[in-house]
Each structure stands twice: as structure tokens, then as C-alpha cells.
Amino acid sequence: MKTILVVDDEQNIRFLYKEELEDAGYKVSVAATGEEAFKKLKKQVPDLIILDIKMPGMDGIEVMRKIKDEKGDIPIILCSAYGQYKQDFRVWASDAYVVKSADLRELKLTIKEIFNQLKAG
Amino acid sequence: MTESSLGLEILQEVTRIANSTLDLDETLEKIIPVIKNKMHMDACAIYLINESDRLLHLKASMGLPDKAMHINLGIGQGVTGWVAQQGRSLALSEAMQDPRFVYFPEIEEEKFSSMLSVPILANCPPLGVINVHSIEKRVFSPEEISVLETIAGQVTGCLRNAIQFHRNQMTLKETRILYDISLAVQSTLKLEHGLWIILSAITMGEAGGFNRAMLFTLNEKNQRLQGIMGLGPDSQEDAVRVWTELNKKKGDLLQWVIKEAQRDLHRDSPFHNFVCGLSYPVTANDNILSETVLQKKPFNITKAKEHQLVSQEFIDALGVDSFATVPLIAHEEVLGVILVDNRYDQKPITEENLRFLTRFTVYASWVIENSRLFSKLLDTNRELLSMKEQLVQAERLSALGEMAAEVAHEIKNPLVSIGGFARRLKDKMTHLSQKWEDNNDLKSAANYSEIISSEVDRLERLLKNTLIYSKSGTLETEECQLNKLIEEVLYLFKSGLYEKNIHLVTDLQTDLPLLKLDQQKIKQVLINLFYNALESLSLGGLLKVETFQEEYAQKQKMITVRVEDTGGGIPQQVFENIFNPFFTTKHTGTGLGLSICRKIIENHGGTIRVENQLGKGVIVYLHLPLQNSPDYIKN
Ligand SMILES: Nc1ncnc2c1ncn2[C@@H]1O[C@H](COP(=O)(O)OP(=O)(O)OP(=O)(O)O)[C@@H](O)[C@H]1O
Ligand SMILES: [Mg+2]
Numbered sequence: 001m002k003t004i005l006v007v008d009d010e011q012n013i014r015f016l017y018k019e020e021l022e023d024a025g026y027k028v029s030v031a032a033t034g035e036e037a038f039k040k041l042k043k044q045v046p047d048l049i050i051l052d053i054k055m056p057g058m059d060g061i062e063v064m065r066k067i068k069d070e071k072g073d074i075p076i077i078l079c080s081a082y083g084q085y086k087q088d089f090r091v092w093a094s095d096a097y098v099v100k101s102a103d104l105r106e107l108k109l110t111i112k113e114i115f116n117q118l119k120a121g
Numbered sequence: 122m123t124e125s126s127l128g129l130e131i132l133q134e135v136t137r138i139a140n141s142t143l144d145l146d147e148t149l150e151k152i153i154p155v156i157k158n159k160m161h162m163d164a165c166a167i168y169l170i171n172e173s174d175r176l177l178h179l180k181a182s183m184g185l186p187d188k189a190m191h192i193n194l195g196i197g198q199g200v201t202g203w204v205a206q207q208g209r210s211l212a213l214s215e216a217m218q219d220p221r222f223v224y225f226p227e228i229e230e231e232k233f234s235s236m237l238s239v240p241i242l243a244n245c246p247p248l249g250v251i252n253v254h255s256i257e258k259r260v261f262s263p264e265e266i267s268v269l270e271t272i273a274g275q276v277t278g279c280l281r282n283a284i285q286f287h288r289n290q291m292t293l294k295e296t297r298i299l300y301d302i303s304l305a306v307q308s309t310l311k312l313e314h315g316l317w318i319i320l321s322a323i324t325m326g327e328a329g330g331f332n333r334a335m336l337f338t339l340n341e342k343n344q345r346l347q348g349i350m351g352l353g354p355d356s357q358e359d360a361v362r363v364w365t366e367l368n369k370k371k372g373d374l375l376q377w378v379i380k381e382a383q384r385d386l387h388r389d390s391p392f393h394n395f396v397c398g399l400s401y402p403v404t405a406n407d408n409i410l411s412e413t414v415l416q417k418k419p420f421n422i423t424k425a426k427e428h429q430l431v432s433q434e435f436i437d438a439l440g441v442d443s444f445a446t447v448p449l450i451a452h453e454e455v456l457g458v459i460l461v462d463n464r465y466d467q468k469p470i471t472e473e474n475l476r477f478l479t480r481f482t483v484y485a486s487w488v489i490e491n492s493r494l495f496s497k498l499l500d501t502n503r504e505l506l507s508m509k510e511q512l513v514q515a516e517r518l519s520a521l522g523e524m525a526a527e528v529a530h531e532i533k534n535p536l537v538s539i540g541g542f543a544r545r546l547k548d549k550m551t552h553l554s555q556k557w558e559d560n561n562d563l564k565s566a567a568n569y570s571e572i573i574s575s576e577v578d579r580l581e582r583l584l585k586n587t588l589i590y591s592k593s594g595t596l597e598t599e600e601c602q603l604n605k606l607i608e609e610v611l612y613l614f615k616s617g618l619y620e621k622n623i624h625l626v627t628d629l630q631t632d633l634p635l636l637k638l639d640q641q642k643i644k645q646v647l648i649n650l651f652y653n654a655l656e657s658l659s660l661g662g663l664l665k666v667e668t669f670q671e672e673y674a675q676k677q678k679m680i681t682v683r684v685e686d687t688g689g690g691i692p693q694q695v696f697e698n699i700f701n702p703f704f705t706t707k708h709t710g711t712g713l714g715l716s717i718c719r720k721i722i723e724n725h726g727g728t729i730r731v732e733n734q735l736g737k738g739v740i741v742y743l744h745l746p747l748q749n750s751p752d753y754i755k756n
Contacts, residue, residue, distance in 0.1 A: 012538035019545060054530075081533035082588055099641065100533060102540020102577045103613060 002115060003027045003044070007037045007063065008052040008079070013100075017050065020104050026111075034058030038066070045071060048111060052100075053080040053091075061090050068093065075114045077107070131159045131268060135275050148279050149181035156272060157183050160265065162253040163233065167276070168194065168201055169241070169249035173471035177205055177250065184254070189227045199223035200238055201250045208247050210239040210270060212261040216254075234258035237266060241273045241280065248280050313350075319485045320352040323461060323478065330474070331461035335396045337410060338457035344403045346410050346458060351396030357465055399438070408432065413446040414455045421445045421475050445470045447478050451486040459485070514702070532584065540577030546570035579709060582648065586713040589645060589721070596639040596724055603636050603643075603680060603745070604629040604668055610647040611666065614655070622661035630669045633680060636745060642721045649714040650684050650741055656707065657688025657739065670747075679727075682743040690735040699731065718743075 004026045006017045014030040021028045029046065031037040034057060037049075049067065053060035064076050078094040091097050096110045138151045149167050157165040164184030168177040176193040179185075197206040203221045204211050213219050216236045224230060233254040240247040251273050316336060323334040333353025337346040388394075403411040409430040413420055423443045425431045436442065444462035448455050459482055463470065550567030557563060607629065618625050654664050665685040672678055691699065698704040700719055705712030715731075722729045722743055732740040 010534045010538070012542075013534060016538050016541040016545075020541070081530055081537075082585070100537050101581060102537050102544065102574065104541060104544075105613060106609070109609070109612070 001025070001027045002048065003029070003046040004111070005029050005031065005037065005040060005046040005049045007031045007034070007049065007055070007060070009033065009055045010052075013052070017104075017107075020108070021111075024108055024111075034060075034063040034066075037063060041067070041071060045074065048075045048077065048114060050077045050079060050107075051094075053078055064094060065090075075118070077110060077114070079107075131155060132271055132275065134159070135272050145279060146180065149276070152272070152276065153181050153183045156251070156253065156269070160253060160268070161255075163256045164252075164254040166252045166254075167241075167249060168205070168252070169280070170196070170205065170247070172473065173469065177201060180249070186227070186229050189229075192225060192227050194225075199225065200236065201252060204238040204240050204250050205247050208240045208242055210237070210266055212237045212266055214258055214260045230254070232256055235261070237261045237269060239266070239269045239273045241276050248277060251276065316350055316485075316489070317352065319481075320350060320459075323459070323481065324352050331470075331478075332463045332465045333392065333461065335399075335460045336457060337399070337401075337460070339403065339414060339455055346401045346403060346414065348396035348399035349457075351390070351393040353392055354465060355391050395438075406430070408435065409446055410458050410460065413448050413458045417448050417450060417455060419445060419447040419475055419479050421470055421472070423469070440464055443470060445475055445478065447475070447482045449482050449486040449489065451489065456486055456489050532580075536577055536580055536584075540574055540581070543570045543573035543577060547574055582652065583711050583713075585645060586649070586711060586717050589642065589717055596642065598637040598639050598725075600635040600637055601640055603633060603638065603682070604631075606638070606640060606643055607647060607666060607668065607682070610644055610651065613648075614651050617655060618664065621655065621658060623655065623658050624661075624663050626663065626665045628665070628667040630667075633668060633670060634747060636680060636747070638725065638745070639721070643725075646718045646721050646743065647682075649718050653714060653741075654684060654686035654688060654739070657686055659688075662687040662738075678747045680745045680747065682745070683740060684743075685738060685740045687738040690738055691731075691733050692735070696731075696733050 002025075004021055006014055006021070006028060007030075008014050008017070009032055011032070014032065018028045018030055029040060029044075031040050033055060037051075051060040051063055055063075058066075060078055060080075064078065067074060067076065075095045077096045077098055078091055079098050079100050081100050095114055098107050098110055101107075134155050135152050138148060138155070153165050153167065156162070162184070164182070166182040166185055166189075167180050169180045170176070171178050171193075174193070176195060177198075179190055179192050182189060194202050194205075196202055200211060200213065200216065200219065200221050200223075202223075211221075212235075213222075214235045216222055216230070216233065217224075233256055235258055236252055236254045238250055238252045241249040241251060251269060253269065320334045320336060324331050331353075333351070335348060335352075336350040337348050339345075340347055401408050401410050403414050405415055406412070407430070409420060409422065409428065412430050421443075422428055422431060422445065425436050425442045425444065426433075439462060441462045441464045444460055446458055446460045449457045449459060459478070461470070461478060547567055547570040550563060550570055554560060554563040554567050607627075611625070611627070614625075651664070658664065663686070665683075667683040667685075668680065669683075670678065670680055695706055699715050701712070702716040703712040715729075719729050722745070725745055727743060727745040730742040730744070732742065734740070
């Protein structure tokens with residue numbers, strides 16, 4: 001079973017993602033901040049990380065850079081409330097960028113595609 | 122009766138006649154017999170110099186044969202001509218013996234022996250001549266000579282009055298014509314119609330009576346005179362036809378002209394088209410038209426062939442040897458030139474004609490200038506209005522934008538959880554209600570959560586639209602497959618379409634080239650369009666989505682997205698407004714959907730087009746240019 005780490009400062013969003021992704025057949029762990037994410041990473045490296053960009057303290061982009069530096073190539077999906085980070089070149093280092101929505105089908109589709117590509121590649 | 126009392130008697134009589142009427146011809150007719158009879162002469166004749174041909178025309182006579190009435194004498198020609206030229210009286214007891222005598226058979230002068238000829242003087246040159254003839258040879262006494270000279274003086278007064286009267290009549294007529302024309306011109310806002318009416322006035326009898334008129338306007342950029350209108354018959358036969366017709370119309374000529382102007386028929390005339398094909402440079406010493414512009418004065422060309430500034434080519438083109446040109450001047454600036462000729466009746470263009478034309482063109486220039494100013498005013502006004510509108514809108518939007526951006530971020534996350542859980546709830550409830558089919562509570566609960574999640578959808582869309590609308594149009598483009606984008610968006614609509622019983626047909630051309638697009642924004646366009654279709658298809662129906670590549674204007678390659686629904690179309694008054702921001706017919710709509718679509722598509726250098734099939738449905742076309750097409754550059 002593929003494992004996914006969801007990093008988001010909003011508790012209900014973490015909860016929503018966990019429920020939905022588990023229903024979709026993944027093993028999900030969650031973290032509320034960048035720091036907490038790194039603690040979890042030390043214990044176990046997931047197959048994919050979903051990162052909210054706008055978080056108090058370390059923001060999603062910083063977290064991503066650090067993960068890429070320390071842990072190498074774990075696929076990362078960046079999320080934000082609106083498309084405003086699209087023009088930020090730092091986002092380009094991520095594997096995908098998804099605008100948050102109550103409708104999680106786009107997110108799930110993206111996850112599936114990334115795993116499919118990994119399998120193929 | 123003494124000669125001086127005779128003189129007095131004649132003078133009294135003549136004065137009485139002169140004062141009794143203003144009509145010159147009538148006065149002369151009445152004076153003649155008085156002179157002839159009281160002076161015991163056998164014939165008397167009055168010649169007046171015609172202003173236009175400068176010949177002495179026999180105006181009134183008695184004792185001369187009828188055929189004499191048609192005689193015109195040159196100044197200096199014969200005894201009468203000599204008197205007119207010299208301004209001096211001449212008494213000849215044996216007229217035929219005088220070296221100045223020239224025999225005119227029409228006058229049958231051989232009957233007469235003696236003649237007295239006195240000039241009608243105002244100043245130099247004289248206005249005419251009075252002659253008396255006697256069959257019997259006689260010597261004229263100084264008294265007789267002075268009586269006739271005094272009568273001539275009286276006639277001068279009459280003439281002056283008559284001329285004055287005539288002038289007044291003319292100015293009156295002119296004023297009336299100008300007034301009529303101004304009414305006519307005011308009846309139309311189109312410059313072209315105004316000009317046509319002016320040229321009509323110049324050519325149609327009353328005002329100018331010229332056979333043909335041509336109008337050239339000055340193009341300031343390339344300094345050329347361009348023919349823009351010609352009015353007149355196309356041939357001799359045509360001329361006869363037109364003038365007979367015009368004669369019949371006399372009374373309501375003006376009405377006719379106005380009506381005719383609006384019919385735009387003049388554009389079909391060969392003469393008009395001939396004029397439109399003429400163009401001359403404005404260069405010193407080059408051609409007569411440009412000279413009219415440069416010297417800002419009219420020219421009356423009587424011998425075109427001998428004129429330096431008139432080329433043979435020009436003469437051949439016009440088909441005349443005489444014509445006149447008048448500049449159109451407004452505020453010291455030359456706007457163009459009017460050229461007139463009398464090709465068909467060959468009437469010479471008189472100074473008076475030209476003076477009238479000049480006065481008239483002042484007015485014509487004024488009309489042109491006015492119409493220009495007016496349309497400029499309209500333009501500026503329109504610009505100002507739209508600028509004001511834009512400002513108001515921009516202000517509104519930037520305020521809206523700032524607030525929206527702030528609020529949106531705070532709202533988005535709770536919205537995602539509300540909507541997300543509502544969806545989950547709905548799934549669970551649906552699942553449960555399928556299990557316990559007869560449990561109505563479960564069914565309504567499923568329905569409630571469905572409502573929550575669709576309302577959240579709407580809120581999300583609203584937030585996204587307001588954000589996009591308020592932001593500047595910078596695009597984040599990357600190469601992508603349009604079809605894939607469409608499929609992704611359609612995937613989100615799948616359940617919505619199914620629930621509303623809408624049949625989806627897609628026909629996406631498989632080998633489309635990659636397009637440089639801002640994917641988020643194009644997705645938003647598609648979402649807005651699909652929602653519109655969905656909302657129009659509340660009773661179910663067909664949604665058809667197609668993509669294809671096509672050539673536009675034979676060279677511009679375009680990718681077209683075609684979204685068709687069978688939702689009944691848009692009522693006409695609504696249709697005119699669909700692209701206006703905040704215009705909506707839905708109580709839940711923002712009215713931003715289509716205006717955002719347009720903004721985004723135009724930022725991509727494309728166009729959006731809505732085809733409304735009233736009673737059937739709506740087809741929206743998105744035309745996106747292929748990026749490697751250099752001749753499609755939009756700011
Ligand atoms: N496919 C369609 N069929 C019928 N009417 C349409 C269609 N598309 C647009 N309209 C009409 O055009 C109007 C403007 O559309 P637009 O998408 O700009 O705003 P809206 O749909 O009213 O609001 P919003 O998009 O914010 O929900 C609509 O209110 C509707 O009356
Ligand atoms: Mg809409």
C-alpha cells in the first residue's frame with residue numbers, strides 16, 4: 001500500500017484528506033507544521049508528500065526545498081487556496097501543483113498519475 | 122413751344138414713368154415712345170451693355186424692324202459702339218457718310234439719314250446708349266442733344282434702381298436658397314448627404330445652374346486632392362432628361378433633393394465614379410486644382426487649352442474648354458476644391474456665377490467643417506463616456522479585488538472542509554439510503570448534503586471568478602494539450618451531468634498541436650462555459666464539446682473549442698448584455714462568468730464568440746491562435 005504524508009496547518013483539511021485518501025486506498029499520515037513533518041520523515045519516508053504552501057512558521061516551499069535537499073526525490077504535490085503561486089518559479093520544483101477545492105477528484109487524479117509515472121519510469 | 126419747354130415736358134414725363142415702376146424693361150418700353158414722339162423722330166432705340174458678354178443688347182426700340190430686337194453690338198462697333206466706348210454723344214446729320222458707321226442689315230438703317238446717339242453714363246464705362254434716328258436729313262440742335270443726354274441720365278437712375286432691385290432680389294433669393302440648403306443639410310447627419318445636397322444646389326438651376334460639379338477634398342497626410350463626389354448628367358441626352366425632370370419638380374425641389382440624398386443613388390452614376398478616380402498632387406505650378414488650394418482663390422478658366430496649369434489630359438478627361446474652380450476654406454484652412462463646368466449647354470461662366478459660387482462655397486466649407494466638428498464631438502463624447510465608465514469600473518474592481526483577495530483566503534479553507542465533508546456525507550448517505558430503500562429520512566439527508574456541496578461549488582466558483590477578474594491579466598503559460606485540459610474539467614462535471622440527465626457528446630480532434638496556455642485560467646473558462654450550459658439545461662438535453670484545428674483567413678491557424686447546448690438560447694435583450702460584468706439573469710449568479718471568459722481568451726490572443734440560436738440553444742466558440750503565427754499579434 002502506498003503511503004502519503006499530508007502537511008497542512010488546518011486540522012479539518014488534514015482530517016478531510018486523510019479520510020478521502022484512505023478511502024481511495026492509501027495509507028495516510030498527517031503533520032500540522034513543517035517541523036512536525038520532518039519529525040515524521042525521520043521515522044518513516046512516505047511514497048508521496050502533499051504540502052500546503054501557506055503555513056505559519058516554515059511555509060510549504062521551504063519545507064519542500066529542505067526535503068529535496070535531505071531526502072532526495074520524494075514526489076511532492078504543492079497545494080494552495082488559489083492559483084496565486086503558479087507564477088512563483090520555486091513552485092516548479094514540485095511534481096505537481098493543485099489548487100485546493102472541496103472537490104478532491106483533481107487531487108486524487110494527480111496522485112494516481114504520479115504513481116503511474118513512477119511505475120512506468 | 123420752345124425747345125427748352127419741350128425738353129422740360131419730356132423730362133417730366135420720363136421721370137414720371139421711371140418712378141412708376143421698378144421693372145426696367147417696362148420703364149424703357151414706356152420711355153421710348155415719349156422720346157420718339159415728343160422729339161419728332163422716326164425711330165428710337167435703347168441699348169444696354171450686358172454684364173456677362175459685354176455686348177450692347179437692344180433692349181427697347183420703336184420704329185425699327187422686329188428683327189432688330191436680336192441685335193448685339195460689340196463695344197466700339199459702329200456709331201453706337203463708338204459712343205458706348207467713348208462715353209460721348211455723337212450727332213450725325215448724314216450718318217452713313219461717317220467713317221464710324223457700320224451697316225447692320227437688321228436695323229435697316231438705310232432708311233434713315235440722321236442720327237443722334239448719346240451714352241447712358243453712370244461712370245466709365247457707360248451702361249448703354251440711346252439712339253434716335255430721323256428719315257429726313259436734319260441737324261441736331263445743342264438743346265436737342267442736351268435733352269436726350271438728360272433723358273439718358275434719367276435712364277441711368279432707373280438702371281441703378283433696377284440693378285439695385287435686381288441685386289436685392291438676388292440676395293434675397295440667395296439667402297432663401299442658403300437657408301433652404303441649410304435646412305436640407307441639417308436634415309441629414311451624414312457628411313456625404315450634406316455634400317450631395319450642396320452639389321445639387323450648385324447644379325440644379327436656382328443656385329448655381331452649373332451643368333456639373335465635382336468635389337475634391339484635401340488629404341493633409343499625402344498632400345493630394347482626391348475626387349470624392351461628382352454630380353451632373355452623364356451625357357447630353359442624360360442632361361436633357363435630368364433638366365426636364367427638374368423643371369417638373371420646381372416647387373418641391375428641396376424636398377426632392379433631401380429624399381434623393383438619402384437614396385444614395387448618386388454612387389452609381391458613371392460621372393461620380395469618374396470623379397472618384399481623380400487625384401492630383403498639391404504642388405506649386407503643377408495643376409489648376411492645386412493652384413486653387415495654394416492661392417486660396419477661385420479661377421475662371423475660359424481657354425483651358427492655352428492655360429499653363431491645365432494639361433491636355435485634364436481637358437480631355439473633363440471634355441470642356443472652360444470651367445471654374447473654387448477653394449473650400451474654413452478657418453483659413455483649405456478643405457478642398459469645387460470644380461464646375463457647363464459641359465452640356467456651353468453657357469459661359471460669368472463673374473456673377475463665380476461670385477455666387479464663391480459665396481456659396483464659404484457656406485459649403487462651413488457645412489463640412491461643422492459636420493467634422495460634430496463627428497469629432499461625438500467621438501470625444503463617446504470616448505469620454507467610455508473612459509468614465511472604465512474608470513468607475515476600474516475603481517469598483519480594484520476595491521472589489523482587494524477585498525475579495527483578502528476575504529477569499531480566509532474563506533477558502535473552511536469552504537474546502539465544508540464542501541469536502543458534505544461530499545463525503547452525501548456519498549455515505551446515498552450508500553445508506555440504497556441499503557435501506559424505504560428509509561425516507563436517509564434519502565432527505567442525502568439530499569441535504571447534496572445541496573450543501575453544490576452550494577459550496579458555487580461559492581468556490583464565485584471566489585475564483587472574482588479573484589481572476591480583479592487581478593491583472595498576466596498569464597502563466599506553458600505548452601499543454603488542450604484536449605487533456607477539457608477532459609479533466611469534464612471529469613469534474615460527470616456526476617452533475619448525469620444527475621441532470623444531460624447527454625454529453627465529445628468530439629476532440631486527436632492530433633491537435635500543443636498550445637501555450639495558462640492552464641488554470643483556461644480551465645476556469647471551460648468551467649464557466651460548462652456551468653452556463655448546465656444551468657440552461659435544467660430539463661436535460663445535449664451538451665456537445667468539440668475541438669478542431671482550422672485555418673482562419675486562409676493563413677491564420679487556429680484551434681477552436683466549440684461548446685454547444687440545447688438549452689433554448691438567450692432572449693435578444695439578454696444576449697446584448699451577456700459579456701457585461703455583473704450582468705446576470707440568475708438570482709444565484711455573479712454575472713462574471715462570460716466576461717471572465719472573454720478576458721482570459723483575449724489575453725491568450727484569441728477570440729470568443731457566442732452564437733445564439735433562439736429557441737434551440739447556444740454555441741460558444743473559443744478561437745485560440747497557434748502560438749507560432751507571427752501575423753497574429755495582439756497587444
Ligand atoms: N448557454 C447559455 N444558455 C442560455 N443563457 C446563457 C448561456 N450562457 C450565458 N447565458 C446568459 O448570459 C448571462 C450571463 O452569463 P455569465 O456566465 O456571464 O453570468 P451568469 O452565468 O449569470 O453568472 P455566473 O457565471 O457568475 O454564475 C446569464 O445570466 C444567462 O442569462
Ligand atoms: Mg455563468
